[in-house]
Amino acid sequence: MACATWLHSSPLTHTLLPFFYRRTTIPSSFRRFTSAGRFILTSNRVKHPLMAVQAQARRGFSFKEDEVASSADLYFEAPLKIVEYPDPILRAKNKRIDTFDDNLKKLVNEMFDIMYKTDGIGLSAPQVGINVQLMVFNPAGERGVGEEIVLVNPRVNKYAKKVVLFNEGCLSFPGIYADVESVIVTLQRPESVKIDARDITGARFVVNLSGLPARVFQHEFDHLQGILFFDRMTDEVIDSIRAELQALEKKYEDKTGVPSPESIDTCQRKKVAAGFGKS
Ligand SMILES: [Zn+2]
Numbered sequence: 001m002a003c004a005t006w007l008h009s010s011p012l013t014h015t016l017l018p019f020f021y022r023r024t025t026i027p028s029s030f031r032r033f034t035s036a037g038r039f040i041l042t043s044n045r046v047k048h049p050l051m052a053v054q055a056q057a058r059r060g061f062s063f064k065e066d067e068v069a070s071s072a073d074l075y076f077e078a079p080l081k082i083v084e085y086p087d088p089i090l091r092a093k094n095k096r097i098d099t100f101d102d103n104l105k106k107l108v109n110e111m112f113d114i115m116y117k118t119d120g121i122g123l124s125a126p127q128v129g130i131n132v133q134l135m136v137f138n139p140a141g142e143r144g145v146g147e148e149i150v151l152v153n154p155r156v157n158k159y160a161k162k163v164v165l166f167n168e169g170c171l172s173f174p175g176i177y178a179d180v181e182s183v184i185v186t187l188q189r190p191e192s193v194k195i196d197a198r199d200i201t202g203a204r205f206v207v208n209l210s211g212l213p214a215r216v217f218q219h220e221f222d223h224l225q226g227i228l229f230f231d232r233m234t235d236e237v238i239d240s241i242r243a244e245l246q247a248l249e250k251k252y253e254d255k256t257g258v259p260s261p262e263s264i265d266t267c268q269r270k271k272v273a274a275g276f277g278k279s
Contacts, residue, residue, distance in 0.1 A: 001122035001137070002169030021146060060169055066153075069095035069132045075194040080114045080128040082171050085248050088261045090172060091226045094131045097152050100202035104134075108150050108200060111136045118144050120171045122216040124223035127172050127250065135220035139212045149213070154197035157206070159190035166215050170229050176244045188230075193217060230264075 073095055083089050097104065108129065115123040115136060122137035133153045140146025167175065168190070189277040192210035195217065199205060209217050219229060230238060230245065238245075242264055 001216050002118070003173045062101050066133070067093070068095040068098050071103070073132060074099070074107065074130065075244070076110065076128070076130055078106075078110050080110045082114065082118060082174075083129050084129050084172050084174060084243070084252070086252050086260045086262045088225070089129055089131065089170075090126055090228060091261075092126065092131045093226065094126055094133045094224050097132050097134060097198075098202075100152075100198075100200065102243055103164070104152075105200060108134070108136055112138070112143070112148060115171075116141070118171050122220045123171060124220045126223055126226075133224050135217075135224065137213075137216045137220060139216055142268075150200045151195070151197040151220075152199065152202075154195050154217075156193050156195050156221065157192040160192040160210070162191040163189055164211075164215070166190045168215075168219055168229050170219070172228070173230075173244070173248065176241050189218060190214070251270070270273065 061226060074097070107125075111123050111125070111128060111134075114128060115121070115138075119141065121139050121141040122135065125132045125134040135154065136149065136153050138148045192208060192214050194206070194208050196204060196206045198258050223231075224228065230241070245264040252260050
């Protein structure tokens with residue numbers, strides 16, 4: 001995610017930061033933030049893993065069926081580069097990670113590096129050409145400010161019914177900063193989500209995210225499903241950025257010498273219907 005603007009004039013916004021935990025220091029017990037309740041880390045461990053898996057199954061996730069990433073899948077060369085639309089890497093299936101080694105830590109560090117350098121606040125692994133279920137984010141968007149968040153193999157257990165208004169950008173769509181307010185309302189982008197994931201050490205945890213962290217998470221989680229932010233836009237919003245999307249398609253064709261794998265003009269984009277929790 002390139003950037004985000006909180007459209008609610010909420011006095012609680014500042015309470016969102018700092019939040020979460022640093023990627024090198026996972027809390028061993030409950031951690032709560034303020035009476036505002038904007039962010040609550042309920043536990044760093046799933047006490048009932050079976051229940052969590054069952055919850056995922058009810059929502060349609062194929063948790064056990066996801067292919068596991070090999071060391072070759074996790075190979076990378078630094079410095080990383082941002083993969084831009086319409087590169088098919090952004091639509092490819094992302095494999096589950098089950099190896100939590102130094103290579104993964106180095107990849108995470110490199111992802112934070114490129115995220116900060118490109119003024120991002122969130123980044124998913126496919127956006128740097130690695131098709132695995134990994135995301136990093138720091139809504140403060142600045143090293144040393146806020147908290148750095150790493151989620152491996154994240155799953156959503158519950159979406160809030162309440163929706164919020166937001167602008168979203170995406171590092172894979174340079175130069176496009178879309179007002180997707182109407183889209184969010186239409187598609188009911190939830191204000192909060194309950195997720196479970198693994199941290200950089202492989203430890204499983206459950207967390208409730210709300211406000212800006214929830215927004216960034218949902219954007220990056222879409223990437224892990226091969227969904228791009230314009231998939232959630234109405235045609236009216238698409239029209240407002242059509243020229244920029246076409247320019248990116250032409251840029252890809254000029255660079256690679258092959259036709260763009262998808263075209264906004266032929267409406268071959270992967271339209272996402274209202275509703276969440278589907279992979
Ligand atoms: Zn993005």
